Amino acid sequence: MKNVLAVFHKELKYYFVSPIAYVVLTVFLVISGYFFYNILSIFLERSMFAAMQSQQFGGPPPSIDVPSLVSRNFFGVLSTVILFMLPMITMATFADEKRRGTMELLLTSPITNLQVILGKFLASLSFFAVMLLPTLLYVLFVVIYSSPKMTWGPILSGYLGLLLLGGSLISLGIFISTLTENQIVAATVTFGAFLILWVIDLSARSGGTTLQEVFSYLSILNHFEDFSKGVIDTSSLIIYASFIFLGLFLTFRSIESLRWRQ
């Protein structure tokens, strides 16, 4: 545990002394802020329009639940934006250690590979959590100014889903980072892998054949939708846990095989 913490602290520090962290944080904030504003204004306009219509024609009052629509769509957008951001967070994890020769230090120190991997994974996940923090502020506004008050449930489950989805993508990204010494290569391949996951998700949504149903079960993006609606499904939890485990397991094997391939 002490060793995991040592690696964890070192990695977090690494994020905040390198310019990458600040670039990723800033770009993410700008993009998420822009989308939040857009989503909010679209649904406000729509509900206002509906209210006006019902006044004019004397119909029943509109039943548009703006806060939950906004939060659901916002989470949907976030889950797509992180596909572009997470490769930047994971690309250096192992590729940079290999390039600098510090892998030799880690592998000849009395610390297990599992401890190194867990330390790095937790550090990347924590950085991701820090990246998400400012978006809480946007959501906070929706909760405060909505009437009747929106409940926290769907929001918390949305963030839980984001962390699980992020964790899955990070574990995959870290694995890819063990395969190369070059950060750019790692980032590009990771991004490509994420896009394939995204395409799988798209094809799962488009129809109802058996294959597509299997895809929709396996698609980690698809499972996120439940979380953004406030539904925490056990099968989704299991999918994410298995995906993270698989990613870390592959990382472990890849590090072990380094010794044999040198």
Added chain:
Amino acid sequence: MIEVDHLTKRYGSLRAIENVTFQVQKGEILGFLGPNGAGKTTTMRILTCFLPATEGTARVAGFDVFDSPMEVKRRIGYLPENPPLYTEMTVDSYLDFVAKIKGVDTGDRKKKIGEVKDRVSIKEYSNTLVKNLSKGYKQRLGLAQALIHDPQVLILDEPTVGLDPNQIIEVRQLIKSLAGNHTIILSTHILPEVSMTCQRVVIISKGKIAAVDTPENLTRQLQVKDRIYLEVKGPESVVKTKIKEIEGVLDVDSHRLDGDEAYSFSVETELKKDVRSKIARKIVENGYDLLELRTLTMSLEEVFLQLTTQEEEVRA
């Protein structure tokens, strides 16, 4: 302290090292001398549990590198050829991280970091970023990293490469001051470095051990004598005196070989006087079986030649 027994490492069909066997006593500095690509780094990487060997065993402080790597890693400080540094950390935070992963107790950590900084005289750079250190100080920090957990064994891969002459002298003195408390293996391709710092030398060439001796002995042999190695089946003392009768032979040393009645003789002869045919005739005439005969010094000389020319390049 360190026992290496018939170590072989193959990369596919390429043999990096073959049948490497040597021992290092506690408190000794052993020099690992050989041209680039001779297999020095490979041997060291096996000793530090970074690489697995194809065949053979290696034990450090009684622990096998393959069976109990954690125990070995706890007892070894390793400085690879390129010091493994995190360039965006400060010297202090780097040493702090290394101390943590090398299992230095939390209470001791501050003290140990202070001690090790004193030892490699890098104290005044405590808060400097590693990337801003000069090459010499990076090397010192690499040494500090290897020393932080007070390991019994130090393995240093070409610790003076790329330093300027003053720094080389400093690093050599530092290494010498560490002997006694630490058992040290250091690799180099520079002959004078070995004679200055090491008590014993293993000469390795093309993955095989060419000689193991003190630097003084090796240099003496190199200057005045040729050496012939032979294996003979026959009475030890008789064969010895017969060989000594031959003109040009200076000294004969013998060892009993395992198994049958054979002995190995190492014959020192005057320089450039080839007495191999005379020895062979003598032994056969006396009715003994000659099993093997080859010159030793030639290969040794070749290695040395290569080494000394490289040193001149460095100097130039």
